[in-house]
Amino acid sequence: MMSSLQIENKNGTQVRFISTSTIQPKNDRQNHDLTTQRIELTPWDLRLLFFNYSQQGLLFHKPKHLHCEQEEEPKSNIISLIDHLKATLSRTLEIFYPLAGRLVLVENHDKTSSFFLHCNGEGAEFVHAAAHGVTVADVVNTPDVPNHVVDSFFLMNGVLSYQGISKPLLAVQVTELLDGIFISCTMNHSIADGSSFMHFLNTWSDISRNGSCDQLSQPYPVFGRQYLDGIVDLPIHIPFFHDQIPHGRLVSPPLQQRVFRFPKQKVAVLKAKANAEMNTNNISALQALMGHLWISITRNRHLKDDVEVACSMAVSMRQRIQPRLPEEHLGNTVLHGVVRTTAGELLKNGLGWAAWQINKTIASQTPEEAIKFLKDWAKSPKIAKVGQFADGTISHTAGSPRFNVYGNDFGWGRPISIRSGLANKFDGKLMAYPGDEQGCIDFEACLSPETMQAMTEDEEFMKTLSINLTRSSL
Missing domain, CATH: 3.30.559.10 (Chloramphenicol acetyltransferase-like domain)
Structure with a gap:
């Protein structure tokens, strides 16, 4: 047609x-x-x-x-x-x-x-x-x-x-x-x-x-x-x-998007720092970056010390439940882990502590937790709404740097970049993707204009990036 x-x-x-x-x-x-x-x-x-x-x-x-x-x-x-x-x-x-x-x-x-x-x-x-x-x-x-x-x-x-x-x-x-x-x-x-x-x-x-x-x-x-x-x-x-059923479309406050690119060398430095601060080798590169972003976003939101802040993350359960599900299972298999603290405690304790809380939260998404969620939800179904996250105190990470984004060659070459649309966006939404170079990790960040401006003027944060790819208004 x-x-x-x-x-x-x-x-x-x-x-x-x-x-x-x-x-x-x-x-x-x-x-x-x-x-x-x-x-x-x-x-x-x-x-x-x-x-x-x-x-x-x-x-x-x-x-x-x-x-x-x-x-x-x-x-x-x-x-x-x-x-x-x-x-x-x-x-x-x-x-x-x-x-x-x-x-x-x-x-x-x-x-x-x-x-x-x-x-x-x-x-x-x-x-x-x-x-x-x-x-x-x-x-x-x-x-x-x-x-x-x-x-x-x-x-x-x-x-x-x-x-x-x-x-x-x-x-x-x-x-x-x-x-x-x-x-x-x-x-x-x-x-x-x-x-x-x-x-x-x-x-x-x-x-x-x-x-x-x-x-x-x-x-x-x-x-x-x-x-x-x-x-x-x-x-x-x-x-x-x-x-x-929600009536009417949720009208969110003005938001801005920017893709923050962390080069391989900076990722390694942040990972090493987080592990050294906690005397461990168990904190992954992604967990260190999530902690780094959580701290940076909270600092640039200029919240009072006693305001509760949260870092949530989508955790795939495919390889965690027993027996394991194949990666090619079509459907949803995600649990959401959440770390809660106050803005003051987060900024005082620093990168290693934040990354370690994220590490422990991800580790806590066990087969037993998955079964408990499935049984509890079936007994008392609760359908989530995107708007419930839009309070300006949360940092939520979805996506994965393990996705094979740059293998999507349709016959005329690899992609230049990946972008997400308007769907399910709120202040604090982060999408993790692999960068276009080996070991590089991109985060597509969706934040309030005030927080985004403060982030780009934050030398401590910006020095951990390579190229700031895009800035756009929602």
Whole structure:
């Protein structure tokens, strides 16, 4: 379906939607695999029903064959590229066929509600768009790019995961820039966590690069819920679900984003310092960086000493529960660890102490804690809302520097960078990614304008960075 819809951002940038398509699995597996038409949602999945769809996008230089002087040839080549991406997405959905399905809401006789994932092959949304006047440098190098430019590269802004009962579970937008391509994916958060999201991207890029599934280097996803046998009974009945649905869109205060890059050498120094202060070797590089950011953000928020502050982190339980789940399990398997203290105590105790509290909290996410969470949630379901974190005292880290971001080569080279969309952002949200150089770690930070300004003027913090990549306003 062709579209002439054109959106103009506040800075005059125009994003034109060229075409919209529904992409279905190349071969409709649900016709011959009846045992996998229905996938139950777990407590980890269900508690995210009121979260926005997850949004991640990859920025690429424009393929060389699209840089042509003749007027008609680039148009033909970009259409060929779009057709290739559609075809390979269809092949990927044959493997990740649940993402082509829809959620189903069941009203039970006991006046509760239940959900399951129906693998009906209805398909994913695919949009081809063009952002006239936007360059690669605008996205990654210019500190004053408004974030609504990048937000316009993503679909389904503001959509909550429970709305997957009528909306696609996956939406892809491929946006042409003057000298680049931005491929964004918007995925229902109740269906997949960050690990599953990246597994899907890695698989699609692998198929796109090779042109087929014959030389696929990625393992196939696993959909089973047998690991919950004897722990919780599925489907879970949710009392008063309709009464809990958020009414109206949460309006957050103005926020700014910036990607802070920590080079390998600075990461090593912070890790060594944290371990030396606590006389241990158990603090990881990521834990040291999380402690460093928690301290720096708290210091630059200028909070009173007695104000309670918290550092929370998403901890994958795939390799922690028993028996272990394969990394390719499709779904959510995250527990949230939280360290609480006061602003005064945190700043007084320093890096080693902060990193050690994070280390202990992560270590406390044991198989027993996972089972306790699953059982407790099933007995008393509580659906989380993003707004409950937006109080300006928390630092929350998601993502992982272990994700294979730069392995996502669709056939014309590795990505330049990864960016997230508007979804699930609040003051204190941090996304950890691998940097584009070995051992480098990036943190995409979302903070109030006042805190962000103070961070960039904080010499103690800024000297631990290499390049400050972007600054943008939400």
